[in-house]
Amino acid sequence: MSEIQPNMYRYDEFDARFVAERTAQFAGQVQRRLSGELTEDQFKPLRLMNGLYLQLHAYMLRVAVPYGTLSSRQMRMLAHIARKYDKGYGHFTTRQNIQYNWPRLVDVPDILRDLARVEMHAIQTSGNCIRNVTADHFAGASADEIEDPRPLAEIIRQWSSLHPEFVFLPRKFKIAVSGSPHDRAALAFHDMAIEIVKNAEGRTGYKVLVGGGMGRTPYIAQALGEFVEKQDILAFLESVLRVYNEQGRRDNIYKARIKILTNALGIEELKKLVAREFAEIKARGDLTVPREELDRITAYFAPPAFETLEDAMPFFDEKKGGDAAFNAWASQNIAKHRAPGYAIATISLKAVGAVPGDASAEQLDAIAGIMDRFSLGEVRVSHEQNLVLPHVRQRDLPAIFAALQAIDLATPNAGLITDIIACPGLDYCDLANARSIPIAQRIARKFADLDRQHDIGELKIKISGCINACGHHHAGHIGILGVDKKGVEFYQLQLGGSGAEDASIGEVMGPGFTEHEIAGAVERVVNAYLAARKPGERFLDAYRRIGMTPFKQAAYDMEAA
Amino acid sequence: MAHQNHGSQMLTANRLRDGDVLYRKGDGWVLALADGDVFGDEAAAQAALAAAQGEAGRNEFVSPYLFEVRIVDGRIIPVKEREVIRAAGPTVRHDLGKQAGMVNV
Structure with a gap:
């Protein structure tokens, strides 16, 4: 399958020259730092202007994905960088960017040159400037x-x-x-x-x-x-x-x-x-x-030349039978498209037990192939750390599902309780006070049963490893904030946040839980919701109706299941 | 970085060229926590930090700082989880970092 160029912005001469000049400038700055001509104090603001941080284990390079839109050519380059310069994977962030956790300073100029070849860079992904602009990940596709x-x-x-x-x-x-x-x-x-x-x-x-x-x-x-x-x-x-x-x-x-x-x-x-x-x-x-x-x-950004099709989603009528796994995925991960016969497909990067937002080089390459074959060469990065195929024909959904299954990315949980946002936390981040990822993994395992997830319905859990809130815990229906108490990780619960059009800031419940207690506390909160909800009522709606008290009582009732 | 404690400490930094975590040993640096020097008193720790800061012009490492450790059954254990993770690698990826024998060279 040949590479497809989607309808997206292409660099003009000015853009190309600007990025090339900036790449060359930073290569020179790296060289001057390595030779000692620049001190670390002089170099640090320069590297941050180019998206390069120093984290717990190594440098971290944050690459901009403007408004979350990527072509298959760019996706293949991201896979190449993960493979050649990093440890074989990348991490999609809550600002629709991608981070590499292990680049060597000496390789960063080469990485930036490779990125520039596909009209990408790491400029303004850090520092006190206007950062990479984010957008609705269904842009241009949503009905x-x-x-x-x-x-x-x-x-x-x-x-x-x-x-x-x-x-x-x-x-x-x-x-x-x-x-x-x-x-x-x-x-x-x-x-x-x-x-x-x-x-x-x-x-x-x-x-x-x-x-x-x-x-x-x-x-x-x-x-x-x-x-x-x-x-x-x-x-x-x-x-x-x-x-x-x-x-x-x-x-x-x-x-x-x-x-x-x-x-x-x-x-x-x-x-x-x-x-x-x-x-x-x-x-x-x-x-x-x-x-x-x-x-x-x-x-x-003109709409692609959509074929004239009719809505014919086979999974709309579950009574017709068919593959149960496909039906589960299609009913959860597909959104309505603006064009008849098309659909928007969410690729969940939240397999139970996986690291939210991580994707291997092999998966990135395979996704690029899926983009070319089924989605007019395009994918979106969502702030919820998933990927989105914006323009797929409904009739291709079974083939897309099969292709995603082959790379372990067919988890049917978009918007459900296991579709958890988590920042890198103390496993990677220099600013973090506590780990986020293992908490997300524990909660996801606790709620792994898909029938149970569907019974719970829409419930957004968001976890941050420090008060900077990269994991959007303030906007979680259930938010979790990791804190450090004398060297030990504790986790505070917040309830009632929302990052949607009904935006609200979560309310802090009370004293924190240990890393071993927090998943159980979340389960008790969810059970309290299931006991109290009215028909059709989401967790967030139930919380707004009945308030914190019943959830707090449940969360701290350590004797309960 | 000022430290109030008077327990055992170690000195750490990151290697400039690749960011790898380093531990002070004698006049140089090693990659493994277990191989680093443990400073039993505050004066020795501060002297090591001052020496390292004086070597900044060598452009081999960045951001040196002291952190607390304790010795348990002959093993060096950082007091803070942050340093435990830094010495080993991500707890969610045992195939990465020093715990996997990985060195960024």
Whole structure:
């Protein structure tokens, strides 16, 4: 099967030159560090600007996957890098990127050169800058979408890449975009988020949220602009960044994010400050997005030439029988596509007992083949650490399922209790206080029975190994935060969080549990839900109806099952 | 890195060229925790740290710091889980890291 180039942004001459120059620049910086010309203090900010961290066991390279979109050619390169320079695997993150856990500093220039060959890099995946823009992983495919958010994401990427005014912000700045009323991008937990909306006249524009975030001080983002016209979006974003850059705190790392500024000023005062900047930038007139430029970028993401098909999902009628394993996968991992006869297929990277988000080089290569054969050469990385085949023919689903089974990636658990987000935690991360992955594995094993998972229904567990919340524990229906108590790992439970359109921050239950107790506590909480729920009620809905008390009583009842 | 404790300590760093975890032994570094020097008193530990910091210009290692250990049945055991994992490798992948004999060279 030949390699298929999907409809996605392709580098122009400027992009290619920029990435090539930056790659060469960093290669020189690495060389100067190795020769001693640069000290570690001088080199550290430079390596971080290129996505290179020093973690517990080795360096870690975080590669940007802009708005989570990858071609099969890029996927094969990611497999090649895992195989040649790392330990044979990569880790997909909650910001739709991929991390390699074992690269050698001396190899990083070669890795970046290889990435540049497929229009990829690691720029702005770290540091106090505007980070890689994330997006709804069903973008351009979902049946409920108003408009594909990726053209906007690409425009923001180009505007924010090495923007001279915003290279040294008070703190990192994360932007997410979505074109659907169903929020799959955790908009409310971003520094800034843009939702494509329609106004009363039926025109599309942008609703801009600001001041959301997780970490030590979680906040839900607030509406800053209810309807920003398309041509004004960069002027509006620049206004917000300008206010933040000027007024955001730089004296305290824990109070430096825009969420702190937003809540210190109040949203109405922030609106006034942004409006003043906006008027100034608009009057200057050089940040208007030209219609032809928006059209040019949008054309890269044109919908593929879908065949004229009819919806004919064989698994819709389970009474017809068929393969039970396939039916289980199809009923859980398939979402409705915009085009008749097509489907969106989630590839779960959450096999019971596996490391959430990890994929081997062999799996990455095989997925690239599946992308070419069945999904017009394209895959998406989700912030839930899964992969998504955005455009597959419904009639091909059995063959896709078989191909995924062959590489152990056909786990039918998308959105279920074993589809757990977990940060790398203390197994890898220099900042972590406790391990996350083994807790996810233990919980997944406890709930491995698929019938039980289906009985429980949608339940999102999210685990972070420290207060920085890379595992999104604040947004988990059940959130778990690992803490260090005198050198021993403990785990706090939070209930009631949501990263969807009904966003909420989880409530802390009480004292933490040991690593041996936490999975049992989660099971007791789930059992309390099963006992209390009304017909059709999700865990989150039940929690919102009856509150913490019954769950807390159950969790701390160590004598119960 | 300032330490309040006065128990046994070791000195660790990461190798510059590949990030591998190092432990101080004499005037140099070794890759295995079990082969490293254990400093029984604070003065010796601080002297080792100061010596290492003075060698930064050799560009062989980065980020040296002291951590607590205890000796159990003749074996060196880090007090903190972080250092236990760092000395061995990921607890979820026993095929990786020093526990698997893996060295980033």
